[in-house]
Amino acid sequence: MTTLTPVLTDNWDAERAWTLAAYEERGGYAALDKAFAMAPDAVIDVVKESGLRGRGGAGFPTGMKWGFIPQDNPRPKYLVVNADESEPGTCKDIPLMMASPHTLVEGVIVSAYAIRANTAFIYVRGEVLHVIRRLQRAVQEAYLAGHLGRNIHGSGYDLDLIVHAGAGAYICGEETALLEGLEGRRGQPRLRPPFPAVAGLYASPTVINNVESIASVPSIITNGAGWFAGMGTEKSNGFGIFSLSGHVRNPGQYEAPLGITLRELIDLAGGMREGHELKFWTPGGSSTPLLTPEHLDVPLDFESVGAAGSMLGTRALQLFDETTCVVRAVLRWTEFYKHESCGKCTPCREGTWWLTQTLARLEKGQGSEADLDLLLDQCDNILGRSFCALGDGATSPISSSIQHFRDEYLAHLTNGGCPFDPAASTAFAPVGASA
Amino acid sequence: MSLDPQTLAELHEIADRYPEKRSGLLPMLHLIQSVEGRVTPEGIEVCAQVLGISAAEVNGVATFYTMYKRRPVGDYHVGVCTNTLCAVMGGDLIFERLKEHLDVGNDETTEDGKITLEHVECNAACDYAPVMMVNWEFMDNQTPESAVQVVDDLRAGREVHSTRGPRLCTWREAERVLAGFPDDRADEGPAAGPASLAGLKIAREKGWTAPEGEK
Numbered sequence: 090m091t092t093l094t095p096v097l098t099d100n101w102d103a104e105r106a107w108t109l110a111a112y113e114e115r116g117g118y119a120a121l122d123k124a125f126a127m128a129p130d131a132v133i134d135v136v137k138e139s140g141l142r143g144r145g146g147a148g149f150p151t152g153m154k155w156g157f158i159p160q161d162n163p164r165p166k167y168l169v170v171n172a173d174e175s176e177p178g179t180c181k182d183i184p185l186m187m188a189s190p191h192t193l194v195e196g197v198i199v200s201a202y203a204i205r206a207n208t209a210f211i212y213v214r215g216e217v218l219h220v221i222r223r224l225q226r227a228v229q230e231a232y233l234a235g236h237l238g239r240n241i242h243g244s245g246y247d248l249d250l251i252v253h254a255g256a257g258a259y260i261c262g263e264e265t266a267l268l269e270g271l272e273g274r275r276g277q278p279r280l281r282p283p284f285p286a287v288a289g290l291y292a293s294p295t296v297i298n299n300v301e302s303i304a305s306v307p308s309i310i311t312n313g314a315g316w317f318a319g320m321g322t323e324k325s326n327g328f329g330i331f332s333l334s335g336h337v338r339n340p341g342q343y344e345a346p347l348g349i350t351l352r353e354l355i356d357l358a359g360g361m362r363e364g365h366e367l368k369f370w371t372p373g374g375s376s377t378p379l380l381t382p383e384h385l386d387v388p389l390d391f392e393s394v395g396a397a398g399s400m401l402g403t404r405a406l407q408l409f410d411e412t413t414c415v416v417r418a419v420l421r422w423t424e425f426y427k428h429e430s431c432g433k434c435t436p437c438r439e440g441t442w443w444l445t446q447t448l449a450r451l452e453k454g455q456g457s458e459a460d461l462d463l464l465l466d467q468c469d470n471i472l473g474r475s476f477c478a479l480g481d482g483a484t485s486p487i488s489s490s491i492q493h494f495r496d497e498y499l500a501h502l503t504n505g506g507c508p509f510d511p512a513a514s515t516a517f518a519p520v521g522a523s524a
Numbered sequence: 525m526s527l528d529p530q531t532l533a534e535l536h537e538i539a540d541r542y543p544e545k546r547s548g549l550l551p552m553l554h555l556i557q558s559v560e561g562r563v564t565p566e567g568i569e570v571c572a573q574v575l576g577i578s579a580a581e582v583n584g585v586a587t588f589y590t591m592y593k594r595r596p597v598g599d600y601h602v603g604v605c606t607n608t609l610c611a612v613m614g615g616d617l618i619f620e621r622l623k624e625h626l627d628v629g630n631d632e633t634t635e636d637g638k639i640t641l642e643h644v645e646c647n648a649a650c651d652y653a654p655v656m657m658v659n660w661e662f663m664d665n666q667t668p669e670s671a672v673q674v675v676d677d678l679r680a681g682r683e684v685h686s687t688r689g690p691r692l693c694t695w696r697e698a699e700r701v702l703a704g705f706p707d708d709r710a711d712e713g714p715a716a717g718p719a720s721l722a723g724l725k726i727a728r729e730k731g732w733t734a735p736e737g738e739k
Contacts, residue, residue: 093727094734102724106715165543177607177646184720187688208543215554215591216603216647218660218698219689219713225701226710251541254702256550256589259645273549273575275588291544312737319735328734331723334609334650341651341722357726375608407609407650421608425645431588515614516654517667 091349094320094328096308097301098344101188107223109230112191118236120307124199125244132203136306138314140326145171145299146373146402148391155296157286158204164293166206169271170197172213172300173255173262176374177425178405181330182300184342186220190227194250196303198236199310201248204296208249212267215254224252259429263477264297266431277433278477301330321347325390335408336362351406352385365410369493373402375422376482378489414509415494416501419486420448426483437480440471444487451498454506461491461498527570531559535574538704546575549585551703553592558699562593598633600678601695603644603657613653614667619643621668626675638679651719659698661686664717689713
């Protein structure tokens with residue numbers, strides 16, 4: 090059985106965990122001196138050896154990303170933390186920054202030192218006021234303590250860190266759209282190449298990493314690359330925060346080695362809610378194709394979830410039981426993608442509207458079986474033809490739900506509408522309620 | 525120009541935080557909202573002047589992001605998550621109940637100017653579903669009844685606390701924090717809510733830890 094491995098979550102139950110005093114009492118900011126005693130390239134090597142892969146969903150090796158920064162480029166280098174956590178189901182970075190913002194700030198300092206950036210940004214979504222307060226305070230405390238600013242810890246290294254609040258746009262989780270937002274523009278993705286490593290913020294070499302990736306760096310520097318690589322699976326090293334939500338008895342954050350299974354996690358979370366069973370789930374947010382109970386034993390690592398036809402994504406495990414209508418669920422996600430489509434490219438801008446109309450008709454029990462083929466055809470015209478991954482993501486719930494639950498779509502047609510009672514799936518439904 | 529000199533100075537202050545001034549535009553528009561109660565045509569003009577760009581460029585940005593409002597917002601912006609997971613867990617029923625109770629539609633404000641109701645997208649608190657946000661503070665694990673209680677208390681001027689944060693401030697005060705002017709409430713509220721600690725609690729009970737680090 091896989092056991093939980095609290096590292097990033099380990100201080101969340103500490104008294105006033107968000108304060109500098111509480112963080113330093115547990116050895117916080119010690120990774121700085123260890124990193125400053127090493128050459129920046131050596132820090133990059135440690136992160137490469139650890140096998141840390143991006144925790145924002147794509148799983149790109151973090152150390153390799155850092156290594157792409159052209160150090161002979163005379164322009165300033167920038168580190169930007171992607172704290173725009175908005176992928177439906179994803180809820181790990183927000184509690185991390187709320188409980189222990191200093192873990193992130195320490196990670197920023199070590200990471201910026203490694204890529205030789207003297208200015209770093211935390212781009213945090215605007216809709217989380219208290220998290221922003223905690224970040225602002227943590228940065229202020231870190232400056233006053235000499236962890237930020239000029240000649241940090243006497244190392245000769247300078248770093249400024251700016252907390253930047255967004256203003257409501259899922260697309261800004263896409264790294265080049267995020268840069269546009271950070272430059273004060275509409276958040277629309279940029280053509281790549283050039284990649285941000287070469288021409289990112291202000292056309293300068295830029296690393297953009299997810300909160301959890303950067304927050305993992307101090308533990309790797311402190312405990313060693315081998316320590317991190319010793320956890321997880323062969324190609325998906327280390328630990329990660331798994332976020333369980335929905336019809337499970339104890340939803341929440343569970344930090345475990347990559348490769349733990351959903352069956353193990355549901356057991357830890359006390360099982361599905363009483364009298365109900367799992368029907369479908371997302372492994373890593375709504376943009377990752379739906380899975381079913383037959384996938385309960387798939388190791389939750391990048392390779393195994395990929396082989397099962399989905400993606401590990403952000404480990405946002407949204408669990409739905411048999412009271413939930415999959416067509417309703419998919420329609421709602423599709424409306425979300427339609428709302429958040431930035432409008433830059435035609436397949437996504439137009440396609441998400443088409444998808445919504447076709448799905449809405451099916452959900453009402455109107456239309457015909459041929460609409461399922463129409464939906465798949467629309468998906469085919471969006472997937473791989475959109476400017477960024479938002480369009481691709483919009484097709485995932487649709488194509489996977491038709492694959493696994495075709496009969497349920499048809500039941501809406503024969504029933505003349507949705508056969509489910511939405512009240513039965515609510516958190517406040519009486520025990521034993523069913524559709 | 526009726527924007528006061530202090531606001532103008534603060535707009536410049538925001539722009540000066542960044543290596544390139546235009547990066548300040550998003551927080552600047554938050555500041556405009558904190559002063560004006562919405563993004564006003566005048567606010568757009570002033571931002572454009574401070575940054576040396578056209579009003580059309582500022583307008584393009586102000587209309588792109590959903591947190592910027594063109595119509596006056598009430599003292600309390602109430603956002604009910606109706607993305608799939610929260611909707612299924614009860615968000616749809618909460619939103620319907622609030623519309624009925626407040627007698628407003630989506631993105632509308634009550635006649636007393638207290639509450640603006642809106643359905644919002646996933647706010648990264650799915651383990652506390654169904655979730656409601658008031659001025660972008662978490663109100664976790666809501667029911668239609670608890671949501672009605674919250675808006676009634678707010679309209680009656682009673683003190684309301686976020687389930688995972690401080691006493692609720694007004695929407696304008698919240699916008700000022702988003703503009704980068706802290707309000708000194710960071711120390712209010714807990715470090716984490718119960719769901720955030722679910723796994724850690726089990727690890728503590730069973731004595732599970734991550735492996736020892738390398739020497």
